Every structure is written in C-alpha cells, then in structure tokens.
Amino acid sequence: MNFAHLKLFKDIGQGRSVSKGASLNEISQSAASQHIQELEKELSAQLLDRTTRPLTMTPAGRLYYELCRDVLRRREEFDSALGHLLSEVEGTVRVASIYSVGLSEMWRLETEFARRFPDANLRVDYLRPEKVYASVEADQADLGLVSYPEAAREIAVVPWRHEEMVLACTPYHPLARLDEVTPEALNGVDFIGFDDDLPIRREVDRWLREHGVTVNLVMHFDNLQMIKEAVALGSGVSIAPARVLEAEIGQGRLVAVKLRAPGLYRPLGIIHRKRKKFNRATQSFLDLLQEAPVLGALR
Numbered sequence: 001m002n003f004a005h006l007k008l009f010k011d012i013g014q015g016r017s018v019s020k021g022a023s024l025n026e027i028s029q030s031a032a033s034q035h036i037q038e039l040e041k042e043l044s045a046q047l048l049d050r051t052t053r054p055l056t057m058t059p060a061g062r063l064y065y066e067l068c069r070d071v072l073r074r075r076e077e078f079d080s081a082l083g084h085l086l087s088e089v090e091g092t093v094r095v096a097s098i099y100s101v102g103l104s105e106m107w108r109l110e111t112e113f114a115r116r117f118p119d120a121n122l123r124v125d126y127l128r129p130e131k132v133y134a135s136v137e138a139d140q141a142d143l144g145l146v147s148y149p150e151a152a153r154e155i156a157v158v159p160w161r162h163e164e165m166v167l168a169c170t171p172y173h174p175l176a177r178l179d180e181v182t183p184e185a186l187n188g189v190d191f192i193g194f195d196d197d198l199p200i201r202r203e204v205d206r207w208l209r210e211h212g213v214t215v216n217l218v219m220h221f222d223n224l225q226m227i228k229e230a231v232a233l234g235s236g237v238s239i240a241p242a243r244v245l246e247a248e249i250g251q252g253r254l255v256a257v258k259l260r261a262p263g264l265y266r267p268l269g270i271i272h273r274k275r276k277k278f279n280r281a282t283q284s285f286l287d288l289l290q291e292a293p294v295l296g297a298l299r
Contacts, residue, residue: 003075006068008032009039009047013065016054039064091281092121096132096141100224100244101268113288120281128222129198136271142282143289148199149269158270160289163241165204165264166256168231175237176255183211183261190236191215195222200266204239207264228254241266 012021
C-alpha cells in the first residue's frame with residue numbers, strides 16, 4: 001500500500017480539486033489525474049464525478065476516501081508510538097574510568113543519567129590508566145575515560161575536554177596568599193608528585209624543566225586522591241587539575257592558585273573500540289558526556 005497515493009486521493013477528495021491535491025503533494029496535475037485514472041481502472045469503479053465543479057466523489061469514491069483517511073490516521077498513530085518506543089533508552093553502559101574523573105564528578109553524571117534514562121543501567125569501574133585501555137580493548141567496557149588519551153590500532157579517541165592545572169596547597173602555605181604563582185616561586189619547595197610512569201607526571205616535569213624550576217620531590221603517588229590528602233596534611237604542594245580540587249576547596253582544606261605561566265592543561269578523552277556498535281544506552285551516555293563543559297574552571 002502506497003501511503004503517498006492514499007494521501008493524494010484524500011487531499012483531492014477533501015479539497016474537491018485535482019489541482020489542489022496535486023499541489024499539496026508537490027506533483028503535477030497531469031500526474032495526479034493519471035494516478036486517479038489508473039486507480040479507477042484497478043478498482044473497476046469511478047471515484048470522481050468529473051461533470052461537476054467543484055469535483056464530487058461518487059459513492060465508491062467516498063468509500064475509498066474513508067479508507068484513505070482511516071489508514072493515514074492509523075499511520076500517524078503508528079509513527080507516534082514507534083517514535084516513543086525508540087526514544088526509550090534501555091540497556092547497560094559499561095564504563096572504565098581513571099580514579100580522578102570518577103571521584104570528582106562521576107556521581108553527577110550518574111545522577112543525571114538516571115534522571116534522564118531510568119530504564120538504563122550504568123556500571124562504572126575505577127582503574128589505573130593502563131587497565132582502562134585493557135578493559136576497553138578486551139570489550140569489558142564500552143567506554144573508557146582517561147587523561148592524555150592515545151589512539152591505538154584497536155582504540156579510537158573522542159576528545160572530551162582540557163582541564164586547567166593549578167598549584168594546590170593548604171590555606172596556611174605562604175604561596176596560598178598569592179593570586180598567581182610564577183614558576184620561579186616553586187624552586188626548592190617540597191613537592192608531591194605523581195608516579196613517574198604516568199603521563200601527567202611527565203607533563204608536569206616538562207613544564208617545570210622548561211621554566212628552569214627544580215622542586216624537592218618528597219612523595220609521589222599513582223592517583224590524585226592520595227596527592228590531595230598529602231597536600232591537605234601539609235606535606236608539600238602539588239600541581240593538579242583545578243576541577244578535581246573543588247570538594248577540598250569548598251571544605252577549606254585546600255587552596256588553588258593559578259599558575260602565571262600558561263600552557264599547562266590536562267587533556268581528557270573518551271576511548272572505545274574501533275567499529276564498536278553502541279547500544280542506545282551507551283550512545284546516550286556518550287552524548288551526556290559531551291554536554292559537559294570543555295574547560296574546568298577555578299571555583
């Protein structure tokens with residue numbers, strides 16, 4: 001059954017004009033007339049009384065008109081119901097995330113995702129960066145959230161955002177009184193860093209080296225939570241993404257001081273297997289992630 005032909009006859013019958021019906025359906029009057037003739041031949045019945053102006057429908061024509069109207073109404077109901085069905089998001093999203101992203105904001109994402117898609121499930125595992133890659137590559141996770149993302153033969157990267165890096169220190173540290181801190185002011189300070197096998201450690205070391213700064217590395221850890229705790233206890237200062245310090249700043253445990261020299265950001269990315277077919281829940285969570293602000297700001 002051709003729905004376009006049904007609509008054409010309904011419009012002709014309703015408007016009592018072949019030309020008006022043709023115009024509404026964006027076809028020529030001759031094409032509309034030819035269709036009516038072929039339809040009447042197929043049904044072995046005359047549908048329009050061509051001796052009247054405006055046109056009138058014959059009893060057979062009115063019967064066919066009612067059929068067209070009923071079928072088209074049911075088609076509209078079907079399209080509406082199908083659209084509602086397809087808009088429902090179900091399924092499970094498997095996410096592997098580095099600790100700092102999860103601890104700083106995953107609860108917000110989980111809350112918003114549950115609000116929008118109550119029939120979907122979100123499962124998050126917090127892992128070291130190399131294990132996030134391994135989990136995605138082994139298809140144990142649909143999406144991975146990592147810093148300093150790197151594409152690979154089986155891994156695709158979706159850029160997410162860049163987070164400004166700042167100096168983290170206690171409110172009682174001498175540098176906490178400054179609005180901005182120069183690289184030179186960090187010479188010789190007790191410093192808490194990341195493990196040397198992490199990309200963020202290499203990036204911070206590069207920045208310090210480029211500005212001729214030597215710090216006194218007193219501790220190093222593999223995650224930001226431990227670094228924040230060590231800084232809050234007064235063991236030294238550190239350089240960390242401003243976004244992950246929000247809770248401690250709000251509690252008055254830490255202060256974030258802007259770095260005067262620009263160019264130090266932590267890039268975050270979303271990774272997934274190449275040619276991965278996402279279910280609707282995973283695609284919806286990916287869309288939610290990409291709604292997030294591009295750049296974390298100081299609070």
